[in-house]
Each structure stands twice: as C-alpha cells, then as structure tokens.
Amino acid sequence: MEIDLPLGVKFLAVGDVDGNGKEELLVSTGKDVKVYVPAGELQPALGGIDIKGSGLEDHLWIDTIDLNKNGKGEIIITSMSRKPQSENIYRNGSDALTLSSVTSGGIISCIYELQGTEFVLLYKGNVFLRKVGEQLLAQAYSEDSGFTGPVFNVIWKEGYTKGDSFSLPKGVNLYDFVYVDDPQMGRLIFAYDDDGFLNLYDKDMRLWRSKTNTGGFLSTFKKSSAALSVGRGEWSMKDRLFLKNNGVLVPKRIPLVEMVKGIGYKKSQIVNFQWNGLSMEEGILIDNIKGSLLDYAVTGDKIFVLASPAFGLGIKLENILKGENPLGSKLYIYSLIRG
Numbered sequence: 001m002e003i004d005l006p007l008g009v010k011f012l013a014v015g016d017v018d019g020n021g022k023e024e025l026l027v028s029t030g031k032d033v034k035v036y037v038p039a040g041e042l043q044p045a046l047g048g049i050d051i052k053g054s055g056l057e058d059h060l061w062i063d064t065i066d067l068n069k070n071g072k073g074e075i076i077i078t079s080m081s082r083k084p085q086s087e088n089i090y091r092n093g094s095d096a097l098t099l100s101s102v103t104s105g106g107i108i109s110c111i112y113e114l115q116g117t118e119f120v121l122l123y124k125g126n127v128f129l130r131k132v133g134e135q136l137l138a139q140a141y142s143e144d145s146g147f148t149g150p151v152f153n154v155i156w157k158e159g160y161t162k163g164d165s166f167s168l169p170k171g172v173n174l175y176d177f178v179y180v181d182d183p184q185m186g187r188l189i190f191a192y193d194d195d196g197f198l199n200l201y202d203k204d205m206r207l208w209r210s211k212t213n214t215g216g217f218l219s220t221f222k223k224s225s226a227a228l229s230v231g232r233g234e235w236s237m238k239d240r241l242f243l244k245n246n247g248v249l250v251p252k253r254i255p256l257v258e259m260v261k262g263i264g265y266k267k268s269q270i271v272n273f274q275w276n277g278l279s280m281e282e283g284i285l286i287d288n289i290k291g292s293l294l295d296y297a298v299t300g301d302k303i304f305v306l307a308s309p310a311f312g313l314g315i316k317l318e319n320i321l322k323g324e325n326p327l328g329s330k331l332y333i334y335s336l337i338r339g
Contacts, residue, residue: 001333003042009329012297012306014038015064015073017114018046023299026075027306028059033075038299042331051112051119057081060107060219060237061175063131068113068156074122076129076136078109080221107141111160123160128174133243138162139174143224146235147173169201175238178248180275188275190248192238198250198273200280208279214239215253215265218294242298244336247274249285249303251293256310266310268293270303286334294329305332 011028017035018024024045025038031053036042053059057079064073111123127138128147135153142148151174153163168177169189177191180200189201196213199206219237242249249272253265268289273280291309298304308329 003331005329005331009306010294011059011062012295012304013062013064014297014299017073019071026062028062030059049118057108065131065136067136072114075112078129081106081108130174137174169204178241178243214250240295244298247272253292264310265292301336303334
C-alpha cells in the first residue's frame with residue numbers, strides 16, 4: 001500500500017502509547033509528533049492529539065518504550081536545538097542523569113507519556129536517547145565530537161536515573177549498533193562506521209566488514225572548529241537498525257549517479273543481514289523504494305517505510321504555494337508474510 005502524506009514527515013515509530021494493547025503509528029514532521037491508527041488510510045488516533053514541538057528544535061530521532069512498566073509506551077524525542085533557550089528548565093529530580101539542566105543549543109531529549117487526553121513531559125535533558133531491545137540507552141553530547149563519553153543505561157526508579165555504562169568498540173556510538181547473538185561466541189556487536197560500512201565485532205575485535213557502504217546518512221553535522229584538526233570534521237546520526245527473526249534490517253540508498261554524493265537517490269532498499277558463524281549473509285528484503293528512504297518502523301508482520309521521492313518525481317505544486325517541501329513524502333506499507 002502507498003499513502004501520499006500531506007505533511008513533510010521525517011521519522012516514524014510504533015508503540016502502544018495508550019495502553020489498549022494495540023500499537024499506534026507515530027510520525028514526526030521534524031517539529032511535531034502526530035499519532036495515527038496504523039491501518040488503511042491512517043486515521044488520527046487518540047482524538048487527534050499530538051506533541052507540539054519548539055520552532056527552535058529539529059527532531060533527529062523518535063522511539064517508544066514502556067520503561068516505567070505502566071502499560072503505556074513513553075515517547076522518546078531527541079532534537080537539535082538551534083538557539084539558546086530562555087524558558088524554564090525542566091529537571092527530573094536530583095539524579096545524575098540530569099546533568100540535564102538544558103544548556104543553550106546542542107542536543108535536547110524529551111520523554112512524554114499520555115495522561116488523560118494530553119501528552120505530559122516526564123523528562124528533558126542534554127543527552128541522546130535511543131531504545132535498544134527493552135533498554136533505554138543514552139550518551140552525552142559535545143560540540144567538538146557530537147557523541148562523547150560512554151553509552152549508558154537509563155533506568156526507572158520513580159524517575160529516569162542513570163544506570164551502568166558499558167564498553168563498545170572504538171568509534172561505535174549510541175545510534176550505530178545492535179546486538180547479534182552467536183551460540184558459541186555469545187553477544188556480538190553489529191555496527192555502522194562513519195563511512196557507512198557495516199561491521200561485526202566480538203568485543204573490540206572486528207570479525208567482518210561489508211564490501212560496500214549503505215549510501216550515506218541523511219543527518220550530518222559539522223564539528224566545532226576546535227575539533228577539525230583531529231579526526232573527521234563531521235558526525236552523523238546513523239539510520240535505524242532493527243532486529244527481526246535473527247536478522248538485522250538495514251536501509252540502503254542507491255544514488256542517482258554512482259559515486260556522486262549529494263544529488264539525491266534514485267531508489268532505496270531494506271536489506272536483511274544474518275550471521276552464519278563466518279560472515280554476514282546479505283539478502284534484499286524490500287527493493288525499489290522510490291527515492292530516499294527517510295525512516296521505517298516494524299510492527300508485527302508489517303513494515304512502514306517513509307520515503308522522499310527522487311528530485312523531479314512527485315513534485316507537489318500545492319506544497320510550493322504553501323512554502324512547504326515540494327517533494328512531500330510517501331508512506332509505503334509492506335507485509336512480511338509472503339503470499
């Protein structure tokens with residue numbers, strides 16, 4: 001199924017945010033998060049309520065997780081703030097996670113929960129947040145390097161508190177990895193590197209690296225001038241990795257012109273990687289997604305894929321007149337059950 005979205009949607013997530021046992025589809029415009037019933041033509045859920053964002057913040061990632069175990073998924077939003085904030089600072093108790101008095105600019109993450117007929121802010125702080133399995137993980141932000149310091153657990157103890165940190169291979173940050181289990185070696189780490197190649201690690205030892213990269217990342221930022229003399233001058237938010245049936249789903253983008261970056265993508269794929277004990281076997285799960293894949297979400301036997309058409313395809317005159325993105329975005333719904 002293909003749905004022509006009226007808004008410039010950038011990110012997707014799924015989760016049971018109202019506790020009724022059924023998952024909702026969350027879509028981010030980059031500023032606001034709206035909630036839909038994930039069926040048919042996407043009818044608004046929860047009476048059409050949404051999370052209004054700040055005009056000074058741009059979403060980088062959304063997730064859902066029921067960390068406080070009350071049956072309702074909290075909504076996780078990580079954003080880049082473009083200007084100093086003058087409003088009151090939200091603090092979450094006195095725990096160390098709230099190194100979180102929110103400073104001017106930089107990264108801001110918020111956690112919301114549905115209470116009654118509105119989404120209530122439970123936490124706000126200057127860390128990146130991401131769900132991995134049933135865990136909520138975090139990492140600090142630095143203007144010099146983007147990500148800094150170890151990745152650590154966030155746990156619920158009558159509030160969101162900082163848990164243990166853990167070791168990852170050098171250069172692997174919060175949004176780069178998922179775990180892959182091997183019956184002999186135990187837990188392995190499957191991760192992007194900064195060039196978009198895929199790697200498999202046993203602790204710090206690399207077991208495998210992909211022969212080609214995944215086509216580049218869509219959210220890339222320049223490091224501060226102080227960092228340019230050391231290492232790379234940019235840092236990126238990597239694409240979503242998802243574990244499904246012992247495999248890892250990975251987005252891949254095919255450029256309009258081979259070996260030329262920055263002019264757009266003619267199509268995208270979702271590729272499935274499975275570890276066979278010697279290497280990662282690669283198979284295309286979904287092919288010929290038109291244009292650039294922006295994000296995707298998996299629920300049950302369905303994959304929701306958000307894409308922006310290649311330049312020149314699907315241009316909307318009405319969006320130009322409104323001052324909106326003329327390319328718009330499309331939502332594709334695929335079934336994982338092969339008929």
